[in-house]
Every structure is written in structure tokens, then in C-alpha cells.
Amino acid sequence: MTGLLFGTPALAQTNVADTAVVDRADRSVAEPEVAAYLRARVADADGKVALAASDYDAALGASSNDPIVAIRAYREAVRAGDYALADRAAAVLARKGVLPSDAPxxxxxxxxxxxxxxxxxxxxxxxxxxxxxxxxxxxxxxxxxxxxxxxxxxxxxxxxxxxxxxxxxxxxxxxxxxxxxxxxxxxxxxxxxxxxxxxxxxxxxxxxxxxxxxxxxxxxxxxxxxxxxxxxxxxxxxxxxxxxxxxxxxxxxxxxxxxxxxxxxxxxxxxxxxxxxxxxxxNDRARLLLAGALSKDGATARALAVLDQVDPRGIYAAQAIDGRVQILAEAGRTQEALRLAQLLASPSDGDLTDVQQLADLYLRLNRPSDAAPLYRRLAERAGADWSDWLQYGAALDRAGDWPAARAALKQAYARAPEQPLVLNYLGYALIEHNERMAEAQAMLERAARAKPGDPAITDSLGWALFRRGQTARALPLIERAAAADPTNAEIGEHLGDVYWRIGRRYEARYAWTAARATAETLVVAARLSAKVANGL
Structure with a gap:
């Protein structure tokens, strides 16, 4: 349904009135409301929703007929849930004939x-x-x-x-x-x-x-x-x-x-x-969606305040707590997020959703050794499926315990031998550890047939071919993967490695430099810097 909604003109054109008003230029805003208006713009950019709404309220009060002020006041009031200000701003826009199509x-x-x-x-x-x-x-x-x-x-x-x-x-x-x-x-x-x-x-x-x-x-x-x-x-x-x-x-x-x-x-x-x-x-479900939107916009404090309003005895209470962990983590407040997630997941009979969230957070913080026991708890529970064993194996692999990782990944493969994600991870891991190379390549070829447009799988197959000496077949695959996912540092590093081996040194250094810009850890960034400086 998401694709249909984004592709529906009815929902794609709802901000036309906003654009028409704002395009008539912010410079039309005049004294005496200009100071409040500019303060509101700054607060808006900083994610300070309530403060921005308050300043837009003051600006609109000083210039009640200015559609430039009114449209921004309307949008900020809606974000803040200030219905009185939204109604006042909408009335101005209606009088000017530029009421946004969602205002009704x-x-x-x-x-x-x-x-x-x-x-x-x-x-x-x-x-x-x-x-x-x-x-x-x-x-x-x-x-x-x-x-x-x-x-x-x-x-x-x-x-x-x-x-x-x-x-x-x-x-x-x-x-x-x-x-x-x-x-x-x-x-x-x-x-x-x-x-x-x-x-x-x-x-x-x-x-x-x-x-x-x-x-x-x-x-x-x-x-x-x-x-x-x-x-x-x-x-x-x-x-x-x-x-x-x-x-x-x-x-x-x-x-x-x-x-x-x-x-x-x-x-x-x-x-x-x-x-x-x-x-x-x-409606606490709407409240969760509002908090998520505010978090994406960088309005962390407001998002957390919205979650505080969720009924603690209602059916969305658990999701509100999980949402708080996610919002804190995404805002870079990782220690707060970690403390809350640890508290939620600490009981041995605790909610497995909380266990999953804590394990995911450990991986996000590059602590796979802490994540692995939690993923094991999920994998060994009754009703576990291939995805539980896959994430357990992946955590063990990242933690450096390849023998245990291999065993867990085999469990995932046994449960879903045609699942592209399983084929891709196990096949790539075998290639990286120089084990059963021909079998690993065959797994990756099956994954690529199942998901031919997936850049991660395309890269894995290309890398397997490169590692097995089939560079001519490998290069176009890795180039295609890099074009499809240009911010993936691992794919970019692979592309640089292949370019270097075939003598295209300038392009190799360019690929490594681009990959370094999106590297997720300092270790990866340092490795790429060494390649840029010294080659392979």
C-alpha cells in the first residue's frame, strides 16, 4: 500500500498551496513581526516545535493578513498540536484563497x-x-x-x-x-x-x-x-x-x-x-506515529513528550517504551537508550520484543559479543525461525567466533535453504573465511536468481567471483551494485579492490575515498585510508 499511496496524485499534490505561498518569498515578511518570525524559523530548524509555534503565533498576531507568516504558522501549529493557532492561520489562508488542501x-x-x-x-x-x-x-x-x-x-x-x-x-x-x-x-x-x-x-x-x-x-x-x-x-x-x-x-x-x-x-x-x-x-496509535515523525525531523524532546502521553495501561504502552529506546538511540543518546533497553530486557522471562531491541541496539553500538547471547535466547526459544538463527550467526561472526557462527548459520540454512538472505550471508561468510568456495558461489548464484536487483547480493556474488579469480565476470556485478547503493562502504571498498587489481589505480583510490566517507566504524575508515595511501 505504501507504494500506491506515494504514487497517487491525490496524496502527492497536497502541499501545492504551501509551495505557492512560500514561493512568493519570505522577504515579503515585514516589521513588526519579523523578529518573531525569524526566531520561529530558527526554532523550527532546531526541532524546537513548541517554541517555533509560540513565535509564529506572535508573528501572526502582529501581521494577521500575511499569508507567508500564516502558512508557516499553520504547519508548525499542526506539528505542535496547537489547534487554536492552526485554526487562526487557516482562516487567514482561506481569506487569501491559498488554504492548504489538507486543512479541511x-x-x-x-x-x-x-x-x-x-x-x-x-x-x-x-x-x-x-x-x-x-x-x-x-x-x-x-x-x-x-x-x-x-x-x-x-x-x-x-x-x-x-x-x-x-x-x-x-x-x-x-x-x-x-x-x-x-x-x-x-x-x-x-x-x-x-x-x-x-x-x-x-x-x-x-x-x-x-x-x-x-x-x-x-x-x-x-x-x-x-x-x-x-x-x-x-x-x-x-x-x-x-x-x-x-x-x-x-x-x-x-x-x-x-x-x-x-x-x-x-x-x-x-x-x-x-x-x-x-x-x-x-488514539495512541496516532500518537506513536506522531512521535516517530517528530523524531525523524530531529524534534527529539517533543517526540519523547508525545510518548509520555500514551496510556500506560493501554494496548500501545509497550510500543511506546520501545519507541522511546529507538528515539533516544537515533538521537545519539545511546547510553540512555541502552540503560532503558537493559532494564526492559533484564528479566529472564521478559518480553522477547525487548530482548530483540536490546540485541539490535548492541549491534548498533558495535558490541556484537553482547548481542550474541541475546540472539541465542531468541534462536533457542520454541517457534524460532530462520531469521532468529541468521541474526544469531551474524552476531557471532561479527564477534569473531566463526566456528560458532558457522553452526548457527547452518541452522538458518536448514530451515530456509532457498531464502536469499540466508544464502547471501552464509555464502559470503564462507568466501570470506576461504571455506567451500565453489559451494558458496553456488549459494550466491541462487540468491542472485531469487533477488536479481538486490545490490548486496549482487556485490556478494561479484566478490566471490573475484576471490576465485574470475575478475572479468566480477567487475560488472560489483559496478552495478555500487551504482545501485553508492553509500554502501563495503561495496565501495570491493569496487576499489577490483579496480586496483586490474591496474585502474586512479579509479580504485576514488572508490576507496568515497567508501571511507560512509564507513560505519573508525576501523573500516582507517583501513580505507591505508588503501588510498598505499594501495593493496
Missing amino acids: LLALAATARADDRAAPERALTALDATPLKILSAPLRAWAALEWKGDPAAALAVQPADAVARRFVAETRALIILAQGRSEEGVAALRPLLGNDQASTDTRIAAARLLIARGKRDLARSLLVGDAPPVVALRERPRARLGPGLSFGMSWLLTRVASDLALGKPTGLSYTLVQSALRADPG
Whole structure:
């Protein structure tokens, strides 16, 4: 679904109004608001979301008709969750005819629980005139349910857009559940569910609707898998918000925001999650997405503050704690992250998700010897699969214990002999340790056939050929891998080594120099520096 969403013009064009306004130039901002405006820009760049919003508020107050100030105030207010400032800024932009296309979502969220139907209808009508109109039919259906109308009528037209069709189908199934037609709703929903995050979110929404109607067994039948919130709701079934526009809107916008979460946060990303929270302030799934977006934008303090608001007794509490570890680590606060991760994983019967997170953090800190025992704990548990043995073997290999690593990697291979990741790691490791070279090359050839566009596998096969004296075959493979993944230091080093061996010394030094710039450790950087200086 992520690819579909990014490729959908409706979602790709939502910041056109922002660009049009800002392109009319920041230099149009005049006194007396200029000082506050400039302070806000600096705070924004530094990830100080609340401070930036406060200064934009002051700038907008001093120049209430300036669209340049208003658009930046609007975006920062949305990031900060300052709905009052966002509404004021949106009013300025509306008067100037440059209202962002996602603004009706925030307006609709403000009125989702109101008795007055006129305000939500105005927001929906405004949404119909934007590229985000693909959300209109599901939102109108939830509004119809809220107002005792006919939700089916709003969903009667089959959209031409594949993404819109998906939203309509999911909404139809959930509304059937909300109307109390439980068996029919579950039957409509099951064909739409998979193993992705969107399906997990939809399972939870459906289960809550069923739990609210006392259908706990049917709810449990949807709550499959070991995702922490699914397990938590399965073990402690409880409903939260009654079905209606607030519930449906908050679910839908969170579901869309989740699909967009893998990319760089945009104005739309923030509007989706903040509108979801405005419609339903108890939506902790949206809160997790908001914290993740803020973290990616460098607003670490604000991201951690958002996680503090997650219900400690709710189904997302464990994910909020794990998210805190991840945010601290990504912000370079590794010792804080490590202390928290160690605390979470310390009980011998602790949550295996916490064990996994601590092991991953040790690897991130280049401490494979500390990671290996934790990965072993995961690999030796009941139900472990090839991936558990692969990460255990990889940690042992990085720690320098090749005999133990080889044994663990063989376990991974025995469980998944055609899995490209297993074939690639084991084949490459055998080549590096000068063992069973022909067999290793054959493994890498099988991996390359299974994933021909994977640069890591392409490089591994090229390196195996080079190590076995087949340089003419090796070079184009490694060149292709380097072109596909130019920031991979290992591939760049391999390319330099091959160039040097065939006498292309200038290109070799260029490849090594480029690889050194992205080296992950000082040891690798020092090795590359030596090659640049002295060759092979």
C-alpha cells in the first residue's frame, strides 16, 4: 500500500498551496513581526516545535493578513498540536484563497463530535474540492452513521482509484460491524486483511467494535499474530470509543498516516495524525506515529513528550517504551537508550520484543559479543525461525567466533535453504573465511536468481567471483551494485579492490575515498585510508 499511496496524485499534490505561498518569498515578511518570525524559523530548524509555534503565533498576531507568516504558522501549529493557532492561520489562508488542501481534515476533526451537522458538512464539502477527496466517501459514511443516516449510500459509488477502493471496502466492513451485523462484517473484512501494519490497525479497530457489542470471541478470531497491541487487546479485551464520525475518522486518518510513515515526514503526515488525535484524543496509535515523525525531523524532546502521553495501561504502552529506546538511540543518546533497553530486557522471562531491541541496539553500538547471547535466547526459544538463527550467526561472526557462527548459520540454512538472505550471508561468510568456495558461489548464484536487483547480493556474488579469480565476470556485478547503493562502504571498498587489481589505480583510490566517507566504524575508515595511501 505504501507504494500506491506515494504514487497517487491525490496524496502527492497536497502541499501545492504551501509551495505557492512560500514561493512568493519570505522577504515579503515585514516589521513588526519579523523578529518573531525569524526566531520561529530558527526554532523550527532546531526541532524546537513548541517554541517555533509560540513565535509564529506572535508573528501572526502582529501581521494577521500575511499569508507567508500564516502558512508557516499553520504547519508548525499542526506539528505542535496547537489547534487554536492552526485554526487562526487557516482562516487567514482561506481569506487569501491559498488554504492548504489538507486543512479541511483538521476542521472536520474539530467538529466530529459536535451536534451541529452544518460545520462537518462544510468541511466535507471543502475536502471534496481538494486532491484528498479520495477520503470523502469513507468520511461521509461515518458521518451518516453518526447522524443516523444511510452510510451505504455514501459508499455506493465504486471509485476508479485503487487506493480509494481499498478505503471504501475497509470502511464498509467496519460500518457493518458498527451497526451490529457482526458475522456479516467479519465476513466482509477477512478478505481485506493481510499481515501488514495497515491490516493490524484494521484488525484492532474491528475487534474494538465487536468487543463493544459483547462479541469477544469473534473479536479474538481477528486478533491473530504476536504484535504487542494485538496480544494486549486479545488478553485484555476492552472497547474505548463508540462508533461514529470520531471513531471512523480517527481510524481512517491513522491508517493513511501509517502507510506514509516510512517516508520523510511531510505537512500531510502531520495533518493526518493531528486530525486523528483531534477527532479522538485517546488514539495512541496516532500518537506513536506522531512521535516517530517528530523524531525523524530531529524534534527529539517533543517526540519523547508525545510518548509520555500514551496510556500506560493501554494496548500501545509497550510500543511506546520501545519507541522511546529507538528515539533516544537515533538521537545519539545511546547510553540512555541502552540503560532503558537493559532494564526492559533484564528479566529472564521478559518480553522477547525487548530482548530483540536490546540485541539490535548492541549491534548498533558495535558490541556484537553482547548481542550474541541475546540472539541465542531468541534462536533457542520454541517457534524460532530462520531469521532468529541468521541474526544469531551474524552476531557471532561479527564477534569473531566463526566456528560458532558457522553452526548457527547452518541452522538458518536448514530451515530456509532457498531464502536469499540466508544464502547471501552464509555464502559470503564462507568466501570470506576461504571455506567451500565453489559451494558458496553456488549459494550466491541462487540468491542472485531469487533477488536479481538486490545490490548486496549482487556485490556478494561479484566478490566471490573475484576471490576465485574470475575478475572479468566480477567487475560488472560489483559496478552495478555500487551504482545501485553508492553509500554502501563495503561495496565501495570491493569496487576499489577490483579496480586496483586490474591496474585502474586512479579509479580504485576514488572508490576507496568515497567508501571511507560512509564507513560505519573508525576501523573500516582507517583501513580505507591505508588503501588510498598505499594501495593493496
